[in-house]
Amino acid sequence: MNQSFLAFAVLLSPLVFVLTAVTSWFQNGIHPSLVKKVATASTVVSILIAALSGFFVANYGALESPLIGIDQLGLSVRLDALSILMLAMIALIGFVVVRFSMNYLDGDAHHGAFIGRLAATIASVQLLVISGNLALLFVSWVLTSMSLHRLLVFYKDRPGAIIAARKKYIVARIGDACLLAAFTLLYIQFNTGNLEVIFQEIQANLASGSSLLALEAVAVLLVLAALLKSAQFPTHGWLVEVMETPTPVSALLHAGLLNAGPFLIVRMAFVLEASTYAPLILISVGGFTALFASVVFLTQTSVKTALGYSSVAHMGFSLMTCGLGLYPAAMLHLVAHSFYKAHSFLSSGSVIEVIRASKVTSSTRIGSPFRIALGILLALGLYAAFALAWGIDPQKELALLALGAVIIMGLSRLFTTAIDSNGSLKLMSQASLLSVLVTAAFFTLESGSHFLLSSQIPELAIPNLLEIILISILLLAFGVTVFLQIIAPNLSAKPSYQAMAIHLKNGLYANAIFDRMVRALYSHKYEIKSVLTAELSEQKNMRVYSPEKQPA
Numbered sequence: 001m002n003q004s005f006l007a008f009a010v011l012l013s014p015l016v017f018v019l020t021a022v023t024s025w026f027q028n029g030i031h032p033s034l035v036k037k038v039a040t041a042s043t044v045v046s047i048l049i050a051a052l053s054g055f056f057v058a059n060y061g062a063l064e065s066p067l068i069g070i071d072q073l074g075l076s077v078r079l080d081a082l083s084i085l086m087l088a089m090i091a092l093i094g095f096v097v098v099r100f101s102m103n104y105l106d107g108d109a110h111h112g113a114f115i116g117r118l119a120a121t122i123a124s125v126q127l128l129v130i131s132g133n134l135a136l137l138f139v140s141w142v143l144t145s146m147s148l149h150r151l152l153v154f155y156k157d158r159p160g161a162i163i164a165a166r167k168k169y170i171v172a173r174i175g176d177a178c179l180l181a182a183f184t185l186l187y188i189q190f191n192t193g194n195l196e197v198i199f200q201e202i203q204a205n206l207a208s209g210s211s212l213l214a215l216e217a218v219a220v221l222l223v224l225a226a227l228l229k230s231a232q233f234p235t236h237g238w239l240v241e242v243m244e245t246p247t248p249v250s251a252l253l254h255a256g257l258l259n260a261g262p263f264l265i266v267r268m269a270f271v272l273e274a275s276t277y278a279p280l281i282l283i284s285v286g287g288f289t290a291l292f293a294s295v296v297f298l299t300q301t302s303v304k305t306a307l308g309y310s311s312v313a314h315m316g317f318s319l320m321t322c323g324l325g326l327y328p329a330a331m332l333h334l335v336a337h338s339f340y341k342a343h344s345f346l347s348s349g350s351v352i353e354v355i356r357a358s359k360v361t362s363s364t365r366i367g368s369p370f371r372i373a374l375g376i377l378l379a380l381g382l383y384a385a386f387a388l389a390w391g392i393d394p395q396k397e398l399a400l401l402a403l404g405a406v407i408i409m410g411l412s413r414l415f416t417t418a419i420d421s422n423g424s425l426k427l428m429s430q431a432s433l434l435s436v437l438v439t440a441a442f443f444t445l446e447s448g449s450h451f452l453l454s455s456q457i458p459e460l461a462i463p464n465l466l467e468i469i470l471i472s473i474l475l476l477a478f479g480v481t482v483f484l485q486i487i488a489p490n491l492s493a494k495p496s497y498q499a500m501a502i503h504l505k506n507g508l509y510a511n512a513i514f515d516r517m518v519r520a521l522y523s524h525k526y527e528i529k530s531v532l533t534a535e536l537s538e539q540k541n542m543r544v545y546s547p548e549k550q551p552a
Contacts (some may be wrong), residue, residue, distance in 0.1 A: 024116020032112030078132030282323025
């Protein structure tokens with residue numbers, strides 16, 4: 001079978017979702033039976049195409065379609081292990097989200113239009129991950145933002161959703177400008193938009209010792225685009241403010257669209273390899289965002305807001321991992337987070353009922369320094385044992401050891417909570433077993449991910465001095481934070497601790513500053529209109545529910 005045909009055939013997956021979006025134009029209201037049928041068929045076709053594409057790539061290797069365009073820019077599809085992994089993930093999440101939407105919005109006056117917009121967004125993301133040319137990659141990148149914007153403003157009578165969408169719109173356009181500048185420099189440097197040709201020439205230049213100064217600027221611009229796309233500090237505020245959109249939008253946003261940032265970095269990993277400063281930016285901003293958002297997440301009382309900060313932290317962790325050169329680990333984390341977050345949002349409505357129905361009582365912490373130290377030492381010992389068993393070279397794989405150390409810090413909390421409590425031996429046994437499973441899963445799955453993606457990413461390089469310094473600072477920061485969480489029961493009653501918790505709950509007011517800057521761009525007319533709309537709505541509700549209007 002012609003391999004070019006196989007590569008083009010994958011376009012059927014986004015095309016069936018485009019068909020769903022077009023169908024919604026003619027049945028955009030309540031009870032859109034035809035749109036539901038087409039959408040269901042689209043999700044099934046998408047899963048089948050992802051499975052068949054994976055089979056062909058496993059048998060024939062990476063596939064690439066001929067170019068349809070001019071001057072080496074245009075439509076070109078690239079199928080490799082990375083694109084298949086992302087395509088399959090999107091197909092599965094799309095199936096779940098679309099099916100959920102059919103019941104969740106049943107009876108809504110614009111049910112058909114919503115499913116159509118959802119399908120258009122899924123089609124944009126799928127087109128992004130199979131792009132083989134700079135032109136198609138940029139167009140699909142912009143389309144993901146534009147289609148998401150139409151979902152964020154689905155309820156146009158909600159001022160909060162409109163403001164958050166406008167903040168997202170401004171951030172996205174800045175990111176688009178960075179990506180366009182990066183791709184323009186790449187095209188000028190290599191006179192082609194073909195990703196495979198660009199990657200091969202970069203590797204050839206690096207092997208020969210030639211320096212490509214333009215790639216430093218390209219890499220930095222790519223990093224800025226990824227940071228802005230994935231809601232990194234300090235532009236993360238819009239993500240925790242879009243909760244007024246329907247739940248399926250939140251699930252698709254957090255499980256799919258946010259991943260565009262890490263995916264871009266992994267796809268352009270050979271460009272990052274030729275850069276000195278871009279990885280440092282990823283490690284610094286991604287690491288700080290992961291730490292900041294993780295701590296703020298612990299202070300939130302709203303389920304969806306907490307999930308929003310959780311996504312910010314996970315994206316920061318993925319980008320930090322990319323900065324360390326651990327692209328397989330980044331993809332492993334990205335895929336796991338996507339399925340976890342999709343489930344979390346789609347089931348968020350039943351969280352309270354589950355907690356109320358739970359009869360499990362938490363154990364009481366003792367606060368013994370000896371037991372706390374023992375828990376930390378057990379976690380470190382477990383990690384060291386697995387690292388030795390896997391034969392990890394501390395010099396060549398320092399970045400992998402550092403990443404594992406961050407993960408093992410979380411396990412130290414698990415150990416100390418079980419040991420430093422009045423819990424039973426059963427609790428300690430469960431904590432030990434869970435810790436062993438998590439550590440084994442990290443090393444095993446990272447090795448498997450590296451095996452699958454090894455042909456699409458550069459080899460792990462030995463960190464330079466600046467990277468080692470940054471890694472040390474991050475490890476120290478994560479270690480101090482985890483230690484404070486471990487001894488938190490002894491600090492919770494102190495006024496300074498409670499005051500800090502309040503500041504953290506408000507995200508250290510970074511979003512308030514960003515919000516004020518963005519609001520300055522709004523027109524005075526829009527502000528007045530929003531206020532008048534809110535006042536009229538409040539007056540209408542008062543008339544409807546006024547005591548004088550109630551029956552005797």
